[in-house]
Amino acid sequence: MKDFRTICTAVLVLVLTGITLHAAEYRSGELIVKFKTKGIQSSSALSVPQERPMVIAVDDAAAAIRDLEASGEVEYAEPNYIIEAEDVPDDWPYEGQWSQLGLEDAWTLLAQRDLGAEVLIAVIDSGVDLSHPEFQGIIVPGYDFPNNDAIPEDNSGHGTKVCGILGAAGDNGTGIAGVAWDVDITIMPVKFMDKGTDGKTTGTLSDAIDSIYFAVDHGARIINASWGFYEYSRALQDAMAYAQSKGVLVVASAGNKGQNNDVKEHYPSNYPLDNITAVAAMGEDGTLASFSNYGRTTVDVAAPGVGITTTTVNGGYVAWASGTSFATPFVTGIAAMVLSQFPDLDCRSLRDILLLSASQTPSAGSNAVASGGCVNAYQALVTGEGYDPSTKDTQETEPSSQDTTAAPAADSGGSVGGGCLIQTAQAPASSLPTVLLMLSIVLFRVHRRKDLE
DSSP: OHHHHHHHHHHHHHHHHHHHHTOOOEEEEEEEEEEOTTSTTOOTTSSSOTTSOEEEEOSOHHHHHHHHHHHTOEEEEEEEEEEEEOOBOSOSOOOSOOGGGOHHHHHHHHHTSOOOOOEEEEEEESOBOTTOGGGTTTBOOOEETTTTBSOOBOSSSHHHHHHHHHHOOOSSSSSOOOTTTTSOEEEEEEEOEEEOTTSOEEEEHHHHHHHHHHHHHTTOSEEEEOEEBSSOOHHHHHHHHHHHHTTOEEEEEOOSSOOBTTTSOOBTTTSOOTTEEEEEEEOTTSSBOTTOOBBTTTOOEEEEOSSEEEEETTTEEEEEEBSHHHHHHHHHHHHHHHHHHOTTOOHHHHHHHHHHTOEEOSSOOOSSBTTSEEOOHHHHHHHHHTOOGGGTTTOOOSOOOSOOOSOOOTTSTTOSTTOOOOOOOOOOOOOHHHHHHHHHHHHHHHHHHHHHO
16 A cells, blocks of 8 residues: 555656646736635725736745635635747748738728728737837727836837738838728727847736726727737636627637647637637648647637738838737738628627638648638628628538538639648647646556455
8 A cells, every 4th residue: 555655646746846847937926816805805995896806916926825715715816927929930931912811802892892880909919119100090099007107119029010910001002001901990009018138028917917908998899819828817717708798809819839729728719708719820821830729629710820021110010920929910800800891790790700701621621720721801701791690509610511622612702822721730749747647546546446345
């Protein structure tokens, strides 16, 4: 019996060591806490609404979490994690025009219609180059949470790159055109990330949460979230659920570790809320980018994310931005197209349309994303025209089971292009801590069974 206990103990030590080594970075002197409504700490003197979490200062985060949970006065207490922007080093030059997205056909269709309703988009990121010529007339007041002021100036370039893909001015004889350049959009930059001395663009979980509440409370219809991390946060899920309750669509990047999100979670893209659309990145040839996360049930759709030309700080441009960060605003821009034409759509219906209208591969089904393909602007507008929200519970969001060997129809609205061969041959990576923990459980059960016998 002693030998079995020794083995189990050793395995559990390895498990805990593995978990510690792989723990996400967080601020050791802060916690995110949500007090119970009637708890002695949840007085009206606090500066945040009682139903929302707050940040508190502590000496030791791990010890404080144990003490708070033991007190019975909190709903939850969790670390204030550090969140990273999900871009990739600028290694690939941009070539091609992403014809499989049907953007030119969508722009032609929109030119034949009325401008549509205004759509307010919150880009929760590192801010934006407020004086960039591509954004004049479409930026509305936002906020800078790291610096606690109303001037969300970008010192990183990440947020400016995202905004350029989304809505840079088009048909003006200079620079680039964003996806939604001919839609009546306004962009609200909400800054929670800064560029650090290590060159990384990061922000805290607490500032991300505050940014979401700010964006929703200030009228955003769509939130672009080109960032993420790999630890579950109840507080962030509460914020996303709040956005859902107000009808706000959140378009979130799926992550850049090349992993299967069905197996290893990534947040906020993995939250099981029907207002979240998770986006993978693809290359110009339509295949999944090698760095992109994927997931048949947790990642919804793919979009261009390799070698993208877009705006950057100091009024400039870059010719090679890569990452799921930059795939995300393609989907946000197309969602804005649809919402401008059909402003009464709720966030679930808008998400359904994006998935239902995705371009399917002409040769084989995909196991990489839920929709089976890449976002398609023209088809999304056509789908929105005939979409009946009353039947959304019965709408099919999985790829069609019909024979996909036939060539796409000639009027497929740009979905032919280079095809959309979203696929991956990568097997899910095993988790060492999980394997060790399972081994420990098996050893314990075997020994326990012998004791019972």
